[in-house]
Amino acid sequence: MTEYRRILLDGAVVEVTRDGDELYAPDGRSVKLDGAVHLPPCEPSKIIAVHLNHRSRVEEFQARLPAAPTYFHKPTSALNAHGGAVVRPEGCRWLNYEGEVAIVIGRTCRNIAPDEAGDHIRGYTIANDYGLHDFRDTDAGSMLRVKGSDTLCPLGPGLVTDWDFRGRTLTTRVNGEVKQRGSTDEMEWDMHYLVADIARTITLHPGDVLLSGTPANSRPVQPGDVVEVEVDGLGVLRNHIVSGPKGIRSDVGAQPTESEEVRSTALGGDWEFRGIRPPRR
Template identity: 45%
Template sequence: MRTARFIAEGRLHIGTVHESCLVDEAGRCYPFEAVTWLPPVEPRKIIGVVLNYAEHAQELGMEVPTAPVLFFKPTTALIGHRAPIVYPTGVQSLHYEVELAVVIGKRCRKVARERAFEVVRGYTVANDVTARDFITNYFRPPVKAKGFDTFCPLGPWLVDAGDIDPDNVTLRAYVNGELRQEGHTSRLIYKVADLIAYISEFMTLEPDDVIMTGTPEGISFVKLGDVVRVEVEGIGGLENQIVAE
């Protein structure tokens, strides 16, 4: 099942996704083009992982980490499908990062790796937008680089946990229809179960918290007017345009 949050006719709805429309709680059907898309969940925290694909570390000239390297994105960075990504004034180097996002389904702590999928509600697509101007090294958490408003597109919908294998999906990013980035979650250094076990060892995870699992190689810079589409196989595509501040 796929679920979405959206605004239609001036009201917030949580509905199910059909082939060409969103169906609200009362059974009314809204065409995709007739709604304002919202992020599919409202997380209390968004946890990112850097350098979780060896090839991505290599393209940046970085060593592969010996443990997951984490950072937080603020909830004020969240936007939905088709909402604009704001290019901050003064930034010189802005890029996309397609990622599989894991949504937690229950409050949990110290989850064993072999039981990690028991706490997953579902999966969605994330774009970890990054202003590389503010990344000097990964010993300094990239909070500013990744924390601007609109720097966390999420969506377009949530896919139930049992509907895909998170360790076996392809990720792609397109800019103006041109394929720029492609990877596969089988190449993750720390897979979904590893990340849940590692993070929950010291931090309580709560329902609708989001873990962004990292991006593969293939980042490139974008400019004003570009349309970025990030896709995860089995989930769908998340599209946003770059606009001026």
């Protein structure tokens, strides 16, 4: 396995490789791991995320999985990096973490079978698919502001090649306390399936990112919190929450809400999935 990172080195964006606690640029310069200014480890043209995939999350919502995965889109303007600040706008309350594994495409990909997907994946990184549920009432279906607001897609710290996604543990911690723990083995659809499914109708380009879903227990975080997502073999993605200096403008658009649906979804309830619960046995 090789781990690549993108950092700001002497004012320039440089892709470096990791060797222990050192990061090495192609020209031989090096920087200590803890002193590096990180950037997202890839430059996607699109970020696509699956809704439900981990069985623990399905059980938490008392839902049932559809016959095939469903997706939403996060704009590239939501990108953030290891060590970056995640902004909760003033006037919003329901900002949730969602630790995930991210797939990074390495070769242009269209109309392939799942057993061909591995040849089109450059590697994997860690993601935190933050959701600003204050906008869930007005963005039902699209998830645009819920999942696509600025800073809500940290990726990193590095991109790891030749990483086997099977049997890997994902752990999310808030201020050092474990909040999520799950395994890639509890995913209904694995990484190769997700890539092949999207590539049936959407061309995936090098650098594009697919987010593979989160385990149970996504919950709100507050300004001042430090959130870490750790995945076996991929490292630790760390971010901190800050409050935005300004609130949501009130002279245009819908305002943040705090309905039963908002609170239920943010706190792990089943509002979103009422009516599609599994049948009683």
